[in-house]
Amino acid sequence: MTMTADLKARFQAQAQGAMVLYVGYIGVVNRLFETLARLGAAESDALAAAAGKDAGYVRRWCDAAYATGYLEDAEGARFRLSAIGAAMRPDAPETLMPVAVQAMLSAHMAERAAGLMPSGARPGEQVLAECETLLPWFGPMLEASYAPVFETTISPAIPIFSEIDRQAGLAVDLGCGNGWYLRVLARRYPHLRGLGVDGFAENIAQATTLAETEGFGARLSFAVGDAHHLALPEPADLIAMNRALHHVWEGGIARFLDRLRGQIKPGGAAVIWEPNWPAERAALRKPGWARLAFQNLTEHVQGNHLLGAEEIAAAFLAAGFAEATTHLFAEGKEAVIVARTPKDHRTAGQRA
Known part of the structure; x- marks a missing residue:
């Protein structure tokens, strides 16, 4: 042949x-x-x-x-x-x-990228809602893909969750989808409270129903909102963003992180989970890494790009967070960055 x-x-x-x-x-x-x-x-x-x-x-x-x-x-x-x-x-x-x-989402995003390439237009996240059958399944897809590894591997490796649980603290999930991340935390940490925020009403409706069905209605709540204009009912002990930070990065990450820090209690934390864009292009040829390259192309349609763990940690430190610790999973393809706020926010303001 x-x-x-x-x-x-x-x-x-x-x-x-x-x-x-x-x-x-x-x-x-x-x-x-x-x-x-x-x-x-x-x-x-x-x-x-x-x-x-x-x-x-x-x-x-x-x-x-x-x-x-x-x-x-x-x-x-x-x-x-x-x-x-x-x-x-x-x-x-x-x-x-x-x-x-x-597979269907990839086909849709490939068609959009092909059509938009001549003009350079980047229409944003609304492209996810252009196919009426896709959006209702976006949250379940993410839950089935990532909840098992979060429950069995990631959450036990991140001590901040146990700390927040002991305090009966508030964990906020920005871009919460159908609420799977907070439901995993609620199952594992019985005293932790949660608030999920998402820009799609479909996701919030799913999250609310699932939390009530699993008996977490008193501890978990969900609301439609914009991460750029966050107004929490109380300062958070923890703010999580799961595969969502890259969605706000190009809009001015320094300002965003400064506002985020202001919503977290002194000594609290931001917990960021992102696909880890490799420092060297050659890594994209390794088994399992090609999907990141395709995702980065489709993220461009939405006005985003994937991030490396080091640049995420550096951005949090530059924004006045006291420390930023990186945890790598899945042979380095997944990164979780835990960025602590100073125990005295006046110190953060001076550093910023």
């Missing part, structure tokens, strides 16, 4: 993989995997009726899902979930749902 033929075959296989994920995404968004799991086995029309969807669309989806391995034949003309189909359920252990949602 020639090099060109080999490349063509490889690219065709990759395209096939993307198509499989698109079929999975359609089933996720329309709750077809969950519905068929509940039914056990069903003909396509019965599945459509149970899911409340159009029978013609579901019939064609069942053919595509069968062809791509999500469904198997049951007796008669009925279908049942394959092992892969069962794993696509959002409530399945180690669900594959976020992979399908991310």
Whole structure:
């Protein structure tokens, strides 16, 4: 096989993989995997009726899902979930749902980047809401992708959380999405209180419902708000930003961090979790790092760019924080920076 033929075959296989994920995404968004799991086995029309969807669309989806391995034949003309189909359920252990949602989000952002490149326009975060089926799944995608590692690996390695818990302190999550970060903290730290702030009302509605469902309604609250115009009901013991600091960086990070410091109690902390943009371009060729390069391209559409852990820590110190400690995870691809405010804010003002 020639090099060109080999490349063509490889690219065709990759395209096939993307198509499989698109079929999975359609089933996720329309709750077809969950519905068929509940039914056990069903003909396509019965599945459509149970899911409340159009029978013609579901019939064609069942053919595509069968062809791509999500469904198997049951007796008669009925279908049942394959092992892969069962794993696509959002409530399945180690669900594959976020992979399908991310694939569709990537396709959307690639199309926007292609169209915007001639003009250089950077329309901002509203591009995430341009596809009506994507925004409701953005929070669940992030939760399924990052909550397990936060609960088992990251939160136990960051002592500030236990400290805030002992004080029954207030943890604020800016850009909270569906509230997964605060719900993880609430499960692990029974005295900690939380406030989540997000710019999308859809996310706040999800976060409020999920917190109440899990019994955290008295300890966790959520509100629509703008991180640039933050007005907390009380000074925070901790302000967290999870994969969100890069969204405010280009708007004037020095001013933003100065305002952020003013919302945190003396001796409190900002806890920043970011993809760790490598100092050397060659790192992007390492296994698992290419996704950061693609994400950085799509972040440009939103008016952002990814950050390195060292530049984040340096910015907090320059803004008058007393210290900034970096913790690296996932072979350096993920960085958590804990920036402490001085115990005397007058000292911070003099340093700033």
